[in-house]
Amino acid sequence: MAGDVSALRVGMMDEGFTGAEDDVTETVKAAVNSLKQLGVTVEDFSYPQLSDCMSLIIEIICDGHK
16 A cells, blocks of 8 residues: 555444454454554444345345346
């Protein structure tokens, strides 16, 4: 990354790694730590309704392919 990144903000959703493979979680978290070291602001947030939304999206996609 080149230039000043101190004005950038990244959101890390708490529920974003539920069910993810360990190596995926570790890789993403390592990348986020690298961004922090560059001066990017990283903020954790929660969206507990994600599982409900994902279930609905999957249902719509699967239903649409019938």
